[in-house]
Amino acid sequence: MSLPTAPGRETAIRVRAIEKSYPQKDRTDLPVLRGVDLDVARGSIVALLGSNGAGKTTLVRILSTLLAADAGTASVNGFDVATQAADVRESISLTGQFAAVDEILTGRENLVLIARLRHLPDPGRVADDLLARFRLTEAGGRRAGTWSGGMRRRLDIAMSLIGDPSVIVLDEPTTGLDPQARLEVWQTVRTLAEDGTTVLLTTQYLDEADQLADRIAILHEGRVVADGTPAELKALLPPATVEYVERQPSLEDVFLALVGGTTPTTTPTSDPEDDR
Incomplete structure (x- = not known):
């Protein structure tokens, strides 16, 4: 298709x-x-x-x-x-x-390096703009090896955008x-x-x-x-159907019943935790 x-x-x-x-x-x-x-x-x-x-x-x-x-x-x-x-x-x-x-290198130094390799004017400004755009300004002066995986990936994408x-x-x-x-x-x-x-x-x-x-x-x-x-x-698949089935009580149900809670006798087939 x-x-x-x-x-x-x-x-x-x-x-x-x-x-x-x-x-x-x-x-x-x-x-x-x-x-x-x-x-x-x-x-x-x-x-x-x-x-x-x-x-x-x-x-x-x-x-x-x-x-x-x-x-x-x-x-x-x-x-x-x-x-x-x-x-x-x-x-x-x-x-x-x-x-x-x-x-x-620091995060900022990584960006400056790529901007220089692309022969862009004012590599420092390019780096600072991208750090701000990707919410990395506070970490920009730290070595990239100390950053979290998500921050390093965002820096990697920022480096890819140098040169627009x-x-x-x-x-x-x-x-x-x-x-x-x-x-x-x-x-x-x-x-x-x-x-x-x-x-x-x-x-x-x-x-x-x-x-x-x-x-x-x-x-x-x-x-x-x-x-x-x-x-x-x-839309290539048929619409979902909802079915109700009986289930055995869990220890949570037993506990709630003993301390004053209520225990349902039927529930949807979906996991109740999905609604939390």
Whole structure:
């Protein structure tokens, strides 16, 4: 199933019939991408959802010009990734699965370093602006190695934004983070989209795609098997039904009965803790 790009939005990333295989020791080829089609509207968040080995990172590497496709075409901001690689690299930023910060340097020094490498004027001002934007100003003077995982990931994303790329690709940005750090990264991604940045997010977490994405493309065995808004994808399945069943009393029920509480005789099939 493939659904069209949201009406009224220009396409920032366009992928058509991309294929990629890797050679094996037995001289056979292992197909990883088998004809992928994908559109990402400008200023939107699109989640590429799939299990490990589905081909998400391979597609990201092709889009960022780090890997050549075997067949098909792909473009970023209208630039072909195969024939206009330099233009693609100027307009895209890639944040990998693990934070690529120098833990010996302070947070501010990390940002200044990247700004200098990009030959930007006034690297210090660039660093200070990004620290403020990502709510990291108070920690900016500390070594990045002392920061929490969520803060390092936010710093990593901030470093990716130096030079104002219009498209940012986040490859499983919350892998290994605790729940609080994940929420921090989610808010950062939402802010990027609100500011007009196009975000392509790869993830294997269903809740992450549901929380963040305007559209979700499900990649399975090298193909996009479904593509649509979260609501459109949920509508592919029949609506949920509610059933009531008897349950045996728990020790909590016994305790409440003994000390003056009440014990229900029937409950919905959902866990009562879900409503807390």
